[in-house]
Amino acid sequence: MNQAALAFRSAALEQMASLTLPTKRDEAWRYAPHKALGQLTFGPATATDAVLGDIDSQIPHIDGPRIVIVNGVVDSAQSQLDTLPAGVKLVSLAGMPADLVESALDRQHDTIDDAFSIINRAYGEGGALLMVDGRPAETIHIVDIAVPDVSQNASASRVVIAMEAESSATVVETRIGHSDAFGGSNVRTEISLAADASLEHMILQDLPTTQIHLGRVDVMQEAGSTLRARLFNLGSDYGRVAYHVHLDGEGAHADLSGLYFGFGTQTLDQQITVVHSAKNCTSRQSYRGVLDDSSTGIWNGGVDVRPGADGTDSEQSNDNLLLSRKAEVNTMPRLEILADEVSCQHGATVGQLDDAALYYLRSRGIPNEEASRLLINGFADQMMDDLESDAIRSWITERLGHDDA
Template identity: 60%
Template sequence: MTIDSTAPVASDALAHVRLGALEQIATLGTPTKRDEAWRYAPHRSLGELTFGPPIESATDLLTDASANIDKHIPALDGPRIVVVNGTVDLERSNLTGPDGVRISTIADALLERPERVAAHYDVGDDQGNTAIPDSFLAANVAFGVDGAVVHIADDVELDAPIHVIDIAVAGEAHLGDTHNAHCSGMIVHVGARSSATVVETRLGFGTDFGGSNVRTTITVGDEATLEHVLLQDVPTTQIHLSRVDVTQAAGSSFRASSFNLGASYGRLAYDVHLAGKGAHVDLSGLFFGFGDQVLDQQITVVHDAADCSSRQTYRGVLDDSSTGVFNGGIDVKPGADGTDAEQSNDNLLLSNRAEINTQPRLEILADEVACKHGATVGQLDDTALYYMRSRGIPADEARRLLINGFADQMVDKVGIGTVRAWITHRMGHDDV
């Protein structure tokens, strides 16, 4: 990974924080195979990414072929924010929310309400020390100066989901001749006792090599509830890096469903901090790989308060020469008594060349906890295939039905019918 050395840092209240991150990129360097969290990543391709500041305007960026983005995304009512190559496209966005909901761009918030985005750029520890784990997060802090800010007041119940669409358009004409990757951000605050749903759809256009680096920061207030759905479907000529950082207060509930489908290297990382007593998180995901794709899930849930519960349920379907990665961690801190945590990763290999690397991690430093994990790797059941074929079902259709049955258990977790339909169509079995 390199950066545009001539790139300026825009002037605003947090410019000094981003300048510090920019200076750390050279020190951190591009992750290598010695970094456990990046062990199976395509390091040569990552080294070819070059980051710089976002474009000034996204209005005319999409070509005629991709201008109608509605045919590429789930059909949802409610507010939506469209981000193209790191800049909000105001003409394609609808920032008007219901009472109690304020939606703005990060660029505007940096200038007008920096206190609402400060935590997104604060990557220090409790002692004030800088704690940037890798150069890609540093690049996002430095160059991710636009995106969406969703602030939901206390005691608000939203009926319609909020939709954030992040689009990566590859090629020098769209990113400039100094860099081939962009950074953007998403900041969500759910007030006490409120409930909401946020859908993030990641798309891409163009056949050139490029990359997108998107970071989402979420805070869920006391007794609040948030459903978060992440759909990653950028072209396989591009690299997509995604990080979701979540902090939960007492009695809150966070349910996340991720679908890692596109990109040559698609990385979805969740870092969830259960900071308040009785908080609950349910993380589920499906990664579906073909060709030479590498689909990487990096999951960490930190239990830092008493009586919290967490669930991690991930499934992988891998064909051709694709590779899947699941690195799931449960960290129980001292004093987090009464922790109840479960983790599972089931994988279906459709080819002898496909590969899965699954690694559960448990670190328990508290008493009276219940933690368990498990992982499975298998192929299609020959007995089931024979049974279906003996009843007149063609071999290809029987194979598809078994794959669908395995994958659909993750799809069914999504609470929005139109999103489930989009995923079903994307996986090519909406006629079953």
């Protein structure tokens, strides 16, 4: 390991000594299963002996470059890195050339440190580095697989995406787990968008419901750049993805959306913060939740308008459908405005299936159960309305157990 990476990690390892896990009193972790979080065991990335078998049946079939990370270690055999499009560099973080270390690891984002971020910095030495200087047409697929092991049941990994000025790309991060044992993954994604760059970034979270996923995405955007971030938060017993998007250059735009769909006793947690610190930036947050059985959804979405970020335009919406009396959702739009001429709108709804719509469908002969399913899918499918990839659309609809209308 080179010096820069070592310094970065040893600082984190020092912090590990006095690490305290988040508690119920931390607003951002209020609904997390604290006992289970305490049972996750992390350590330096080690290749697993487990035979993963066919991973293709668990992930969308996307043509294009692919990097597969298993327990923080890149699995070359499962990856497809031979023919990368022009302007794309996609490599394992661990084997990364020294000159890239600083930009990739030592970013001074507006960091909110919590125990799991520190753990990720200490142990998340493996993962993927993607640098784009161009406009590749192919979608880049980053697959993260957690395989609980006897020595450590949880993995830490990192994805670094650097978009050069005026570049454009689509990146999909699929996160799954292997085996039904308790464990999970802690994945940190760091994205930087240089001036006028544009990125479509998607997370498909689908770990087994015996596991925990802790995802965190930090984005730094320069002037005129555009981020389209989508989240499909479907798997895990506790599936959490936190976004921290910093609009740091004039006229930057971030459009975040997502769907969480919980069954059983799942808890699906989205923690979103968009910081406006430059003039005339726009941001959108649009999330939908469907909660069945005894599942819980959390949407904590914030917009933070810093002094000088005049002309900010932001909108937030969170709509939820509760399908059972035992299902629960906690929705919290937050706004902090310290600038002038700002337009910030937010709204949240929690509802049940619309009786009038159900009756309408049934009056056309559609049986009650199918009519309910049609309405639920209709509600959820709207989060896929402008999804271009058929492969991803069909993976999601199949995953949610319904035909693609």
